[in-house]
Structure formats: C-alpha cells, structure tokens
Amino acid sequence: MLVTLALLLAPAAAPQQPAGEGPSHLGAYLSTVAGLARPVAVAFGPHLERPHALFVATRGAGDSSPPLIQVFGAEADPDRSAPLLGSLGEGWLERPAGLAVSGEGDVFVTDALQRTLWHFPSGGGEPAAAASAPALTTPAGVDVTGSGDGQLVVVADPGAGSVKLFRAGSPSPEPLGEGILVRPRGVCFIDGPAGQTQIAVCDSATHRIHVFQLDGTHVLGFSQLGPHPSLLSGPADLEFADGKLFVADRENHRVQAFHSGASIGELAYRFGVHAIRPGEGAGALHYPAALAVSEDGALLALAEPMDDRVQLFGRAPGAEPVEDPSRAAIGPPAAHFGPDISSSGVYVATVSPESHQIQIHDLRGKEPAKISDVASFGTRFGMYRTPRATWLSSGGQALLAVDEGNSRLTRSALRVRPQEPLNADPELARHLDGVDLGAVTGRPFWPGAVAALAPGTNNELILVTDRATDSVLMLDKDLVPIGTLAGDEETGPIRGVAGLSPATLGVASTILVVDSGGHGARGAPQGRVFEFGPSGAVLRTFGEGILVEPDGVTARENRIWVTDRATDRIERFERQPGGAIEHVGGFGGRGLGPGEFHDPRGILAMDDGRLIVLDHGNHRGQIFDPDHLTLIAGFGGRLYIEPLKSAATWVPLQPKSDRNGDQGR
C-alpha cells in the first residue's frame, strides 16, 4: 500500500478569537470528543438551555453500543471538554447516516438501512418517520431551514442519484439533480444571490460540488478529483457558514472552505493535516466524514468514524490559516485496503476505492507483491470511478470489476505469467467489454460486490450486488440480466446488502450473500448471511445473533468466514452434514496487534489454505493460517504493520470467546 502524504497545512493551533473582533477564520483546533462508536454525522442546535449543543450520530459497535444520537455541551474553549448532556434515538435507529437540527431543536436523522428520514420533536417524545421508501432510496446527508409552513428539509440520496427536497413537512419530496448527481453524500442550504435560498450538494463519485435553485434549476458545479488546493477527493459533507462552503474533503484528509456569492467555487482556504500515525489527532485528520458549524460561527465539528472521534475547531485571527511550508507536501490520496479482495492461482486483486484502481498482487511469496494497478479515474469505458469490488478467475487471467461512480461492470484480461519470475507489468490489463448496470436494469444501480460462477464457460454466471435495491443481479456470460436474488416471504428482505461469495453444497454451487442489516428490529441491528441455491431460491440464512454488521464473506470447502465491521471480528462457520451451517467460533477485536482489526472488510480463503483479511481501518492486510490460528504475515502501511512485525511471526492467536460464550478458534 502506498503511504502517501496528503495536503498538509499548519495544524491550526492558533489562539482562539471570538467572531466579530477583526478578521478571523474557522479552523483552529480546540478539542476532541473521543470514544464515540463510529460517529457518522454531526450537527449543532439548541438543546435544553444551550443554544449550540453538539449532536453526534453514532453507528454503534454491537450490543453494548447501539446506534444513537448523543448530545454534548461543546464550547469554544480548548481547556474544557464537552460534557455529555443526553442522548436520543436509541431503540429507533439502525444505521444513521445524516443529521440536522432545526432552529427550534427538532432533530432530523436519516437511516440508510431503514431508508427513512426520522423527525425527533424538540420537546421529546416518540419520533415520527418524516419520509421513507420509496420517497427515499438510500438517504445520507440532511439539512433543514425555516419552520412551520416555510420549513425546508433536503436529503442527499446516493442510492437514487439525486437529492430530495421536502417542503412544509410533506412526505413527498421533489427530486433535484437527476442526471447530474451520481452519489450525493452531503447537502446543505446556502444563501444565494438576492437572498435566495439555494442547495449545495457534494458528490463523492464525481468529486464535485453542485448548486441548485429550490426549483431544481442547476446553477453550477465546481471542482474535480485531485489532491491540490481546491480539488476534492471523496467529498463527504458540506456546511454553509461565514459566507463560505466548508467541505469535508474526506480522502484528502482536510477541510476546504470555498467562497460563495459572485466568486462561488473559488477556494478561500483549507485546513487539516493528514494523520499519519495510528490514532493521530489534535488537528490531524483521518477521513473526515461529516462536518457542522454552529449557528454563531464559533465552532466547527468534524466527525471521523474511522477513529471514533469528533474534533472541534474554533476561530483564529486572520482571514485564513498561515501555511506551514515545512508540512506543505502535496500528494495523491492515501489508499486503504478494502473493501474487497479476490484471488485466482497465485494472484490476488484488491480494491482501493480512493485510488480509483484495482491492485494486482503476486502471492507466490510470503507477502503479496504488487505487480500492477489496473485502470485509472475517468468515465470512459475502461476507466473506474470509485471501484468497489473485483473478481479474479482463470488463474488470474480474467478480472471483473464494478465501480459505483460509473455504475459499470468491466471485464478485463490480465497478461499474467505465473511460470516466469515475479515482475511488475504496468500494462497487465486489457479491458474487453462491460455493461452499464443502470441502463441494463433501467433503474439507479449502486454496485457493491461482484462474483462469478463457472467463469470462462458457457454457463458463466456473474453476480453483482445492488445497494440501491438490496438485491443481487445475475448476468449471463454475455452480460445479459437473467434474474435477481432477494429474500423471500419466510426470510424477509435483504437490508444492507454487502459481500458475496460462491460456496459449495455437495457437488452444487451456491451463493452466499451478506445481509448486513438483517432482520433485526429497530435499534437492534443484526446481520446474517443468505445462502441461495443454483435456481436462485433461498436455501437458508445463518449468523443471526452472532453477526452485528457483517461485510465480507469467503468460503472454502466446508468452512465459511465472515468479517464483522461492528465487532472488529472474524466469525467462522462450518457446513454440517445435511447442509446446515453452524457458527464454530471466531477471533478478533479492536486493536493493532496480530489477529486484531479495525473495520475488517474484504476476506479471502485462498486455494492454498491461507486466509487473508483486509484490515481496512488499520491500512493493512493480515494473512493467517486458519488451521493453526497463526499469523503468517502482514502487509500494507508501514506504521500499521509494525505492531505485527514486532511480534514474532507465526504468533498463535488467542482464542476469543464467541458471542455465545463458546470458545472459538
């Protein structure tokens, strides 16, 4: 993995300065609210006697830490921590994604799993679903302005490729940006010309900001992919304050403030330094995913779910930060392993979405050696925009890739030479053909995972998950759709489709599909795995009560492994005589040591028996001998694999109690 410097500026340790006392800017680091279970959204608003309380939506980390909204008394004082004032939403939320608080204290929360916009009234009491499917497909960021009949609520809907504007409490929205937006994540109201209210949207697939009139008229779009000032990489959220648009430039690990008005789109300033060491903070940023600015402009909050924290920034003198030239290096975005891995023969393919490439590795040795990067960013056929998954077959000669920005499946040939000495080949791939998944299905399609059965034969079956509809599209060898996998009446629907993998049942092939949300009740997310037969019928589900937020799945012979993002564990299942699948143990837990993980995603059981886990949040992969529960090797970011190397290799993993109290392997 590349260890890359992102845009680095001064760490903003300037003294605080109240607004209104000469030129000042937002961006001086104040304090950190730590120990939050994957904070995914933030907002400021009135709570009790505090006019600018900090609301934080957390995704949770299992039974002991359910999804909810916590309220803190944040202050613009570096010497005072933010006390917890209360919480709401527990028992209602499953996968919060966006958060906004009105001037009256009404709280609006989007839940991507429930496909719902929740309204928690300011006076307390039970929430109400302000909108749900089909008005919302996969809601993300949300903003609110006004009140009563003049209230406007806008929701970014990356599953639909549009934003939805709700007027005066109506559950029926007006879609905006169709045909322009691809994966809108963040949205906010801004002050336009002559006092008009407009809507600004950040699109994480096109890496652009778009501005719309309330009637849907597209005003303009600006920026594009890149690491340099004013360019963006995976913008995740935005907020309007100080007459500027503050953008959480997620994969550049910084915040950029753009002018509004006549010079809209011009960069005003930027702040944030890329956190290099594990857990580094105090102004150093690591994938900031959401931001909010208090009404008085005194505080800016940044949520970093990969580090379980919210950092608070205040004001500093001057119109913009002063750059530190000693840290002003600029480079392409850093790359995380994950969310997917595949192998065939001695070759392994990994996905690094922020690099917009698929990496091909040779695994003849103890550790994978990268031999090629496939494709580059773009919209033309043969290019990717945010690749999500890959499938390698035919001894490494055939590659499938799906990218969410183009909603495309691309089929490529790789010129691998396993009989020759290991060698890098930048021209390894030739792109053969592909299919526009949105066009072929006639609906917005959000690809997430891909696999193939019987590749290279006339019976080839290609499977692609669709996060917009929580189903799996089946295509034949000619890329023609031939069916869909989904839950049935007995199992209920898939909610939050994630990884998939072929498996075997006797001599037949089956298909495992991860249902990351499962059939759990509100407030009790419980994942599971579906097993589909060759005909597409549901054979069984398994993992209920064990899995919380499963993501990757892999199978070899009678063994099945599943990664769990919420518990940072790997769970192991075994097929029993008769076909049933039972949980037989697992290992893991949050940490940097051998067999410890942070947001494990892709997982792969190789033909030679090695088990590879993409330890996504730790910027590394770990290779295990699952028969002996030993770590064979680690690969990836130097600072993150040091804790593995400092331990002796072939370290036996400590068996951990599984969630049923049994001893797992």
Next chain:
Amino acid sequence: MRNSLLTLLALTALGCGPDEGPAADEAGGPATPSEETPASGAAEEVRGETLEAGSSGGTFLARVTPLVDPIPMNEAFSVSLSLLDPETGAPFTDYDEVSIDARMPAHKHGMLRDVGLTPQEDGSMRADGLLLHMYGHWELHVDIRKGARFERAQISVRLQY
C-alpha cells in the same frame, strides 16, 4: 528529436500468445497490418499502414488507417476508421455510439483531447484530433456501445525515434 524517425509498428509482442490463456482470443489479438488496400477515392492522400483488430467479443473488426505517414509526435493527426462485420467484411453499423481514444497504459494517461468522428461516403469514419504527445507505446481504443453494453477493439502502436 525533431528529426527523429517516427515509426508506426504493430506490437505483436504485446498480445498474449496461445499458451497464455484466453486474452489473445477474447481480445481479438494484437493489431496486425492489414492486407486490405486503403479505401478508394483517397489515393491522393498520404496514408500510413492500415492496422486492424477484432473486438473482444468478436462482434466487429476495427480498421484504422492514419491519414499521415509517419504519425507525428505531439501534432494532431487524423485517421480513417472502419468498423466491419468480421464474417462478411461489410460495414458494421449495429451500435449506438462509437469512439476512438489513445492511451499510454504504462504511463496511466492518454490523450488530453476528444476525437471528432465524421461519417464518410464509403461507410468509414474520419477521426480528427488525435494527438500522441509522447514517444512510446500507445494503445488505440475503439469502443462501441450498444444499449447498455460496451465492447472494445484495441490496437497497439509505438511512436519511436
């Protein structure tokens, strides 16, 4: 460098051999010089060697003839592009969109401009605005889209001193 000889070569070595798996067959193999003569009616034009390659799925045959010889470095040039039915040799028209682009796979970049395609009376297309701004190995990508499907024919060229 200006006086260097620019040569257009078919890169037979770049394709996969028969013992290297399905890539060569599926991709239609590397570009090879065509025995076909240039399209009639353009005898007065300077033309380079015609190259052709089958598409990955065998749906069409792409034939490219530079309308300049040799291909210049860092100067715009044009090519004649013909899509043919690989079995009958008749013009292939069963597509919704066609495009031609040039990339340097080893450098992870390509041309910095779009190429305009103009239909010709003989059924071919004239592609204006190609520009290869570096010496080295380039790949010409001829992509068609039919409905939701994409399919590519790929032709290797090398711009040499």
